[in-house]
Amino acid sequence: MRIIPEIRAFEDDLVAWRRDLHAHPELAYRENRTAGLVAERLRGWGIEVDRGLADTGVVGTLTRGDGPTIGLRADMDALPLEESNTFAHRSQHPGRMHACGHDGHTTMLLGAARYLAGHGDFSGTVRFIFQPAEEAAGGAKRMLDEGLLTRFPVDAVFGMHNWPGLPAGRFAARVGPMLASLDTFDIRIAGHGAHGAAPQEGVDPVAAAAQVITAVQTIVSRNVDPLKSAVISVTRIHGGDADNVIPPEVSLGGGIRSFDPEVRALLCRRLEEVVEGVCASLGANGTVEFTARYPAVINAAESTSLALKTAAAVAGEANVNAETDPVMVSEDFAYLLDASTGCFMLIGNGAGEGGCMIHNPGYDFNDDILTLGATYWARLAQNFLRKRGG
Ligand code: NI
Numbered sequence: 139m140r141i142i143p144e145i146r147a148f149e150d151d152l153v154a155w156r157r158d159l160h161a162h163p164e165l166a167y168r169e170n171r172t173a174g175l176v177a178e179r180l181r182g183w184g185i186e187v188d189r190g191l192a193d194t195g196v197v198g199t200l201t202r203g204d205g206p207t208i209g210l211r212a213d214m215d216a217l218p219l220e221e222s223n224t225f226a227h228r229s230q231h232p233g234r235m236h237a238c239g240h241d242g243h244t245t246m247l248l249g250a251a252r253y254l255a256g257h258g259d260f261s262g263t264v265r266f267i268f269q270p271a272e273e274a275a276g277g278a279k280r281m282l283d284e285g286l287l288t289r290f291p292v293d294a295v296f297g298m299h300n301w302p303g304l305p306a307g308r309f310a311a312r313v314g315p316m317l318a319s320l321d322t323f324d325i326r327i328a329g330h331g332a333h334g335a336a337p338q339e340g341v342d343p344v345a346a347a348a349q350v351i352t353a354v355q356t357i358v359s360r361n362v363d364p365l366k367s368a369v370i371s372v373t374r375i376h377g378g379d380a381d382n383v384i385p386p387e388v389s390l391g392g393g394i395r396s397f398d399p400e401v402r403a404l405l406c407r408r409l410e411e412v413v414e415g416v417c418a419s420l421g422a423n424g425t426v427e428f429t430a431r432y433p434a435v436i437n438a439a440e441s442t443s444l445a446l447k448t449a450a451a452v453a454g455e456a457n458v459n460a461e462t463d464p465v466m467v468s469e470d471f472a473y474l475l476d477a478s479t480g481c482f483m484l485i486g487n488g489a490g491e492g493g494c495m496i497h498n499p500g501y502d503f504n505d506d507i508l509t510l511g512a513t514y515w516a517r518l519a520q521n522f523l524r525k526r527g528g
Contacts, residue, residue, distance in 0.1 A: 139307065139452070139454070139455060139510060140227050140451065140452050140453075140513070141452075141508075141509045141510060141513050142253060142512075142513045142516055142517070143320070144253055144257070145159070145250075145253050145257070145509050145512050145516065146509055147402065148252065148324045148334060149508065149509050150247070150327050150442060152165045152245050152246075152249050152300065152505075152506060152508040152509065153250075153505045155175075155248065156242055156245040156503060156505060156506075156508060157226075158175075158227075159172060159175075159225035159236065159241035159244060159245065159408055160227045160228075160229070160236045160241045160503070161227045161228065161229060161230050162214055162230060162231070162504070163216030163229050163231055163234040163235050163236045163241070164214070164215065164234070165215060165217075165218060165234060166192070166215045166270060166271035166273060166275035166277065166385060167192070167193045167194055167215075167270050167271050167275065167514060169194040169214040169270045169271075170194060172194075172195050172214045172244065173189065173194040173195070173214065173268065173270070174312065176196045176198075176214070176244065176248065176268050177196050179248055179251075179252070179376060179521060180196070180248075180266065180382035181197040181397050182249060182253055182263055183255035183256070183366040184255055185198040185199065185200045185251060185263075185266070186198065186199045186200070186201075187199075188289075188290070188341045189525065191280075191281045191284050191286055191289075192269065192270050192271065192277050192280035192281045192284060192390070193270060194214070194270040194279075194384060195265075195267075195268065195269050195270055195277065195281050195286075196266075196268040196279075197207055197265060197266070197268070198251060198265065198266035198268075198288070198292050199263060199264075199265050199266075199290065199365035199504050200254060200255060200263065200264045200265075200266070201262070201263040201264075201336055202249070202258055202260055202261060202262065202263075202523075203261045203262070203425040204261060204262070204265075205260070205261040205262025205263070205295040205523050206262045206311055206522065206523060207244075207262060207264075207265060207291060207292045207293050208262070208263070208264055208265070208292060208294060208295075208296070208325035208518070208519050208522040208523060209265045209267055209290075209292035209294070209295035209296065209474070209478070209480070210250065210264065210265070210266055210267065210296055210515055211247075211267040211268075211269060211278075211295060211296065211297045211471060212240070212244050212245055212246065212247035212266075212267070212268050212297075212298075212519070213240045213244070213268075213269050213272035213277070213439055214238070214240055214243075214244050214268055214269065214270055214272075215240055215270055215271050215272055215273055215275075215277070215468065216229075216234050216235055216238075216240065216241075216273075217234070217236075217237045217238060217497060218234060218398050219233070219234070219235040219237050219497070219499055220232065220233055220235065220499060221235040221237070221275045221499055222499035222500050223499075223500060223502060225502070226330065227281060228332055235444050235499065236500075237305075237496060237497050237498060237501045237502070238272075238273065238392050238451075238488065238496045239300040239503040240272065240499060240520075241299055241497060241503055242503030242505075242507070242508065242511070243294070243298065243299070243300070243511075244268060245508055246298070246507075246508055246511030246512045246514075246515060247266055247268065247452055247512075247515060248270055248512075248513030249264075249267050249508060249509070249511070249512025249515075250512045250513075250519065251264075253512065253516045254516055254519055254520075255413065256483065258371075259520060260519060260520045260523035260524065261523055262522070263523075264519045264523070265290050265292055267281075267286070267290075267295070269281055269470075272469070272470050272471075275387060276431070276432075276470050276473070277402055277470060278470040278471060278472075278473045278474050279470060279473045281472070282473055282477055285402070287474075287477055287478060288474075292478055293435040293474075293479075294438070294440075294441045294478060294479050294480040294481075294522070295474045295475070295478045295479075295480040295481070296441065296481055296482075296483070296518060297469070297474070297482045297483070297484070298480075298481050298482070298483045298484070298485055298511065298514070299482070299483075299484055299514070300485050300487040300496075300503060300504070300507070301485065301486055301487055302487045302494060302495050302496060302501070303486075303487075303489065303495070304306050304421075304484060304487065304488075305486045305488055305489070306459055306486050306487065306488035306507050306510075307453055307454065307507070307508055307510060308457045308458070308459065308485075308486035308503055309446075309449035309453055309457065309458040309459070309483055309484065309485055309487060309514070310457045310458070310462035310483070310484040310486075311437060311442055311445060311446060311449075311459075311460065311462060311481060311482065311483045311484060312437060312442070312455075312460065312461050312462050312463075313333075313437055313438075313439045313442045314436060314437060314463065315397035315398070315434050315435070315436055315437075315464050315484060315528075316434075316435045316436070316437050316462075316463070316464050316465075316482055316504070317434065317435035317464065317465055317466075317467055317468055317469050317472065317482065318367075318369075318395040318396060318465070318467065318468055319395060319396055319397070319402050319431075319432055319433050319434040319468065319472070320393055320394070320431040320432045320468040321391070321393065321394045321402065321405075321406060321429065321430050321431060322391065322392070322393050322408075322428070322429045322431055323392060323394065323426055323427065323428050323429070324351065324389065324390075324391050324415055324426070324427045324429075325350065325389065325390040325391065325424060325425070325426050326386065326387065326389055326424070326425050326426075327343040327347050327377075327388045327389070327390070327413075327417055327422050327423070327424045328343065328387050328423040328424075328425075329341035329342055329343035329384070329385075329386060329387065329388075329421070329422040329423075330355050330386060330417040331383065331384055331385055331386035332383075332384045333346065333382065333383065333384070334380075334381065334382040334383055334384055335382065337384060337407060340384045341421045341422050342384050342422075343377060343384075343385060343386065343387055343388040343422055344377055344384065344385065344388055344422075345420065346388070346416065346422040347375060347388040347390060347425065348378065349416050349420065350390065350412065350413055350416050350424065351372050351375075351390070351528065353371055353412045354372060354410075354412055355370075357370055357405060357408045357409060357457075358370055358405075360503075360510070360518055361404060361408050362401055362404065362405070363401075365422075366396070366397075366398055366401050366526045367394070367396060367397055367401075367464070367466070368394070368395065368396040368401050368405055368432075369393075369394070369395045369466055370392065370393075370405060370409065371389070371393055372390055372392040373386065373391065373392040373393065373486075374389075374391040374392065374448060375389070375390050375391075376388065376390075376468055376526055377389065393431075394406065394409070395466050395468065396434070397434045398434075399434075399526075401425075402434075403503065406428055409426055410426045413425070413426050414426075431454070431468065432468040432469065432470055432472045432473070433472040433473065433475075433476045434468075434472060435468075435469050435471060435472045435473070435475060435482050436472075436475060436476075437481045437482060438475070438479040439477055440479075441480045441481040442481040444481075444518070444521055445481040445483050445518060446458055446460045447521070448514060448517050448518045448521050449483065449514055451517060452513050452514050452517055453510065453514075454512065469482065483514075485507060485510070485511050485514070486507070487495070487503065488504045488506070488507075489508065505523065507521070
């Protein structure tokens with residue numbers, strides 16, 4: 139590990155900040171305390187601060203002479219989850235928890251900002267982007283809609299997420315698709331209610347729903363190219379209130395994930411056809427409404443190469459997986475990559491207590507990787523903004 143000595147020297151501060159954020163988790167668009175602390179620290183190091191994008195977003199800008207601009211992004215929000223940990227820095231707010239490590243992400247980027255603010259060995263601009271509402275609420279999209287990249291342009295933007303199961307001290311990324319796109323859907327099946335004893339007098343939406351769910355399983359297995367990846371999961375079903383009444387309507391919902399825009403379009407088109415066709419064959423009326431949630435995270439070749447080289451210089455070649463498998467989860471950093479170019483990197487959080495995955499009540503960010511993550515950010519900015527001839 140080549141941790142920057144100045145960052146190693148303030149490691150105790152990083153751990154204290156991270157634990158303080160962990161103890162005070164805030165949900166989407168309510169990251170007021172967190173954003174206040176972030177802004178105050180950035181200003182304290184002489185970094186220009188703009189607040190208010192997407193309510194609680196914070197953008198820090200640090201310029202040293204002429205050159206390109208790099209964006210480094212961290213997320214700040216917590217999850218509506220009851221923490222099961224009992225350590226001293228556990229959540230002080232019932233029903234809220236930093237179960238995805240955004241407390242660590244915020245702290246690592248603050249560490250890099252503190253170091254870079256004190257060291258002039260780059261030429262250009264660093265933008266420190268602290269976004270609200272990564273979890274399900276699309277904070278990155280709102281920051282973009284409110285002018286993030288027009289008011290604060292960047293030449294490339296980089297993101298990082300801790301990954302439990304990946305050993306601490308390791309990095310992983312890949313060129314091309316890295317995380318999946320997500321569309322959610324609502325299916326409405328309208329039939330005709332009747333007495334449970336007289337189905338011939340109605341149109342049963344429950345029976346239609348059962349056939350729809352089964353038929354939907356053929357879309358990935360029969361319509362998608364077997365060499366491409368896709369998931370359709372029906373995760374919710376509601377209908378009926380009584381044992382002797384055929385209800386008039388059933389609703390279903392779930393999500394569609396893929397990496398390829400053509401596959402994504404195919405999945406949506408086929409879902410609509412299957413729902414409408416199966417329902418029509420049974421005399422019911424099936425409709426589908428989609429909500430586009432996230433594009434896929436697609437890492438650009440040039441940015442990813444720089445990010446991987448930086449990670450290898452910091453953590454050692456053997457600790458960098460440059461061809462990690464893509465994962466089917468989604469990230470709203472995808473919106474930033476869609477609007478600009480860049481790379482999303484995974485940093486190992488270690489096996490964790492009992493191999494605890496993110497979004498789990500026993501999860502905790504690993505403080506041992508704070509200086510590593512901060513060093514990666516700082517070196518990435520320096521490499522991107524290397525002084526010409528220097
Ligand atoms: Ni997360």
